Amino acid sequence: MHYPALSVPQIGGGSLIAIVAIVHVFIAHFAVGAGILNAVAETLARRRGDALLLRFVRDSSKVLILIPFVLGAVTGVGIWFTIAVVAPRATSMLIHNFVWGWATEWVFFFVEIAAGYVYYYSWDKLSPRRHLIVGWIYAGAAWMSLVVINGIITFMLTTGRWQSLRAEGRWDAAFWYAILNPTYWPSLVLRTVSALAIAGIAACVLVHFLKSYTRDDRIGIIRLASYFMLPLLLMPPVAVWYFFQVPRFPRDLPFGGSIAMTMFFLFGGVCSALIFLYALGVIRRHEHVSLGSALMLLSMAFVATGSMEYVREGIRKPYVIRGYLWSSGIADQPAELARLNGEGILTHSPWIAPADRLARADLRTRGEWVFKAECIQCHTVDGVNGVTPLVYGWNREMLDINIRYLHRLKGFMPPFIGTDAERDALAEYLFSLSPTHHEDPPIAIPVAAVQPGGRP
Amino acid sequence: MTSALFAQAANALIPPRDEFGLPGPLWLFHILLPFTFVLHVIFMNFALGGALVLPSIWAVGRRRDRRDLVDVAMTGMGFLPIAVSFTITTGVAVLLFVQVVYGHFFYTANILLGWQWLSLLAYLCVAFYLIYASQKLMRAGRAAPALVALVVVAASLLMVAHIFSNNAVLSIRPNLWRAMHDGGSKHARDPMWTPRYLHSIVGSVSVTGLWLAVLGRCSHTLHEAARRAAVVTGLWIALIATVFQVAVGLWFFVSLDSSLQRSLLTFSFSDPRSMLWALAAVGGIVVIAVLWQSVQTPDRPRSVWLPVGLLGFVLVGMSAGREAVRIHALAQIPNALYQPSDVRLQSTPLAMFLIALVLGLGVVAMLLRWMFPRFEPSHAHSKTAP
Numbered sequence: 001m002h003y004p005a006l007s008v009p010q011i012g013g014g015s016l017i018a019i020v021a022i023v024h025v026f027i028a029h030f031a032v033g034a035g036i037l038n039a040v041a042e043t044l045a046r047r048r049g050d051a052l053l054l055r056f057v058r059d060s061s062k063v064l065i066l067i068p069f070v071l072g073a074v075t076g077v078g079i080w081f082t083i084a085v086v087a088p089r090a091t092s093m094l095i096h097n098f099v100w101g102w103a104t105e106w107v108f109f110f111v112e113i114a115a116g117y118v119y120y121y122s123w124d125k126l127s128p129r130r131h132l133i134v135g136w137i138y139a140g141a142a143w144m145s146l147v148v149i150n151g152i153i154t155f156m157l158t159t160g161r162w163q164s165l166r167a168e169g170r171w172d173a174a175f176w177y178a179i180l181n182p183t184y185w186p187s188l189v190l191r192t193v194s195a196l197a198i199a200g201i202a203a204c205v206l207v208h209f210l211k212s213y214t215r216d217d218r219i220g221i222i223r224l225a226s227y228f229m230l231p232l233l234l235m236p237p238v239a240v241w242y243f244f245q246v247p248r249f250p251r252d253l254p255f256g257g258s259i260a261m262t263m264f265f266l267f268g269g270v271c272s273a274l275i276f277l278y279a280l281g282v283i284r285r286h287e288h289v290s291l292g293s294a295l296m297l298l299s300m301a302f303v304a305t306g307s308m309e310y311v312r313e314g315i316r317k318p319y320v321i322r323g324y325l326w327s328s329g330i331a332d333q334p335a336e337l338a339r340l341n342g343e344g345i346l347t348h349s350p351w352i353a354p355a356d357r358l359a360r361a362d363l364r365t366r367g368e369w370v371f372k373a374e375c376i377q378c379h380t381v382d383g384v385n386g387v388t389p390l391v392y393g394w395n396r397e398m399l400d401i402n403i404r405y406l407h408r409l410k411g412f413m414p415p416f417i418g419t420d421a422e423r424d425a426l427a428e429y430l431f432s433l434s435p436t437h438h439e440d441p442p443i444a445i446p447v448a449a450v451q452p453g454g455r456p
Numbered sequence: 457m458t459s460a461l462f463a464q465a466a467n468a469l470i471p472p473r474d475e476f477g478l479p480g481p482l483w484l485f486h487i488l489l490p491f492t493f494v495l496h497v498i499f500m501n502f503a504l505g506g507a508l509v510l511p512s513i514w515a516v517g518r519r520r521d522r523r524d525l526v527d528v529a530m531t532g533m534g535f536l537p538i539a540v541s542f543t544i545t546t547g548v549a550v551l552l553f554v555q556v557v558y559g560h561f562f563y564t565a566n567i568l569l570g571w572q573w574l575s576l577l578a579y580l581c582v583a584f585y586l587i588y589a590s591q592k593l594m595r596a597g598r599a600a601p602a603l604v605a606l607v608v609v610a611a612s613l614l615m616v617a618h619i620f621s622n623n624a625v626l627s628i629r630p631n632l633w634r635a636m637h638d639g640g641s642k643h644a645r646d647p648m649w650t651p652r653y654l655h656s657i658v659g660s661v662s663v664t665g666l667w668l669a670v671l672g673r674c675s676h677t678l679h680e681a682a683r684r685a686a687v688v689t690g691l692w693i694a695l696i697a698t699v700f701q702v703a704v705g706l707w708f709f710v711s712l713d714s715s716l717q718r719s720l721l722t723f724s725f726s727d728p729r730s731m732l733w734a735l736a737a738v739g740g741i742v743v744i745a746v747l748w749q750s751v752q753t754p755d756r757p758r759s760v761w762l763p764v765g766l767l768g769f770v771l772v773g774m775s776a777g778r779e780a781v782r783i784h785a786l787a788q789i790p791n792a793l794y795q796p797s798d799v800r801l802q803s804t805p806l807a808m809f810l811i812a813l814v815l816g817l818g819v820v821a822m823l824l825r826w827m828f829p830r831f832e833p834s835h836a837h838s839k840t841a842p
Contacts, residue, residue, distance in 0.1 A: 081577065
């Protein structure tokens, strides 16, 4: 509305965010889990005088720096950059509510990076005791950054008492209730569990890339790493707990309510279960895991993480911040709706519908602008979730009715917002996308019909 | 801004301030933003300046068969990846606070740059991993491919700086927005652009010079000859670059329109920013004099620490001046900036952050002491005596 629209051809802005976010979440979970795995392994190695294990921790600590520190950090910044260009209003809203949370997370992040470099460069410099402390500082800081960020991510789906507390002007309480929202704790457990599992799997992969390890050497390390996948057993009960905290409508989506959601949810569940069973087998039978199998497990973990993130993002629709802000960047607030429905969305979208051209634009152009203003966040024209195939063959009446009841026909869409004339323009635009209607001459309509409220 | 007309025309395009207001006092953000920016710049300058300077030192050292220079360059390059990753880490804090106070300008600039803005991240990754690759190549004695990799690193980082300059100029120049949006050009055309970009590059070379001098003083892995070479070369680089920097700074100043120039030259206690800036501008000239002294007597500890301290102050003052320019440019647009009445204080979350910050800095200080025992203050003091 208030911002220019970035055009992301074919895949749409939503997919762009999803790609960056899934890569980042996977790496970030790896960083958290690897910090803990490293610290535990070094502690065990020092206590038992296990030179082999110590060598493994040492050899693998470089990966800790090469992957999370830059690829992880850059994709983290990447999420900021992409959400800001795709959904600037939502980003602004989150930052103005949670900047102290993020700033706190940043402190942990800073400590994590500093501790990580010291850890890596100080193997021969610090006493074993101090080196171990640095390892635990790294692990603690990395996990704490998850503790904080988890509050903000879960808030977007379950806002708890945030709205009512804000309305009362209780800013402090609103912040805490928002962070410690109903899905906070189950989500924290789920994320910690998956972080540990990813780190365990990564260790199984890594052990193959370090030189001069015999098969027996590897078996010992793989066995330890497999223990980090066992907490996956907690996933089903905690997931039930999680879904009990989610409101009824989105909760139904991954359980048959939406085919895509259900499929991804199943993917995630099945992959996690397989990883758990595999780890159990490895531990009980003292087995070796070949590089191929380890990579297979890693890809399954990636699919599981990606699917779960996809489901989490998906069930939030049509909101970015549930109950407050729609994906279209319009707030689900009576005052704002009254205003936009009265004055029109285009008069409030100066970037998309320049004031000097608005009066002269034909019906179809206005419709295209309306589409850019409130549909492009989830739809492309003919790429991912493209409207052209969706409305293929529909006539004007069908389009009219559909737009009027968007939110009733499909629960994951916000209602149409704007004047009747804008709705008509949108229908005209969608109608024109149908191949048979390409050559229709645009129909000019009186300006007054589009702008009943005039400009503010 | 030259005419109120432009500001007026651009006005409709400026998104409203956020409806949730500011979760902390305005003055606090006005401190946190430049403070974290200085931290960011210190690392960024070493990353960017180092990528430009160190390969040159390395190449010169090889050509003239100066083992000491080659060693300095190699050791310095060992720090480059760390500098890049701390540049990103500290940059995140700046990114947070700039969004709070100027998000509506910042996001608009981001979107107008579009893919160029997002590509910045790819350049960063390329730079980071190629630094590692080049070090591997160097150790393997493969000089030519190593140099090629380093040239790509430098070019990538220059590109990142280029994109940030575009974003910085666009964020304070809404009058450029419409043309950018309609014209499809991805370059922020403004008289201040070129000197601003040069200012950040030349500045990073002079800061890198001082980093090298510090490396020479503190390193315990380099041999004696290399340590001295690091101090001497570093101080000379800092001296020459600072002379240029003052000239580019003047150009930058002249390129601003008169109202912004005036805003920097107003000395009022109600806005300490311009005063800090003016002191820093004078400080820049003092730094030249001090560095001139230092290059004559490079062996005295003071010859390194005095310019380092002074330049630190100059960075703080320049960063304050940067905010002064931003605020004055945007203050000409009615209703654009947050007011104290927008504050919706979240006191306990703020307290949480401040406590975490103090604890976090404490932990990092402890880690640094463990890592670099030579930095312990008592030690440093005893050496400072001339």
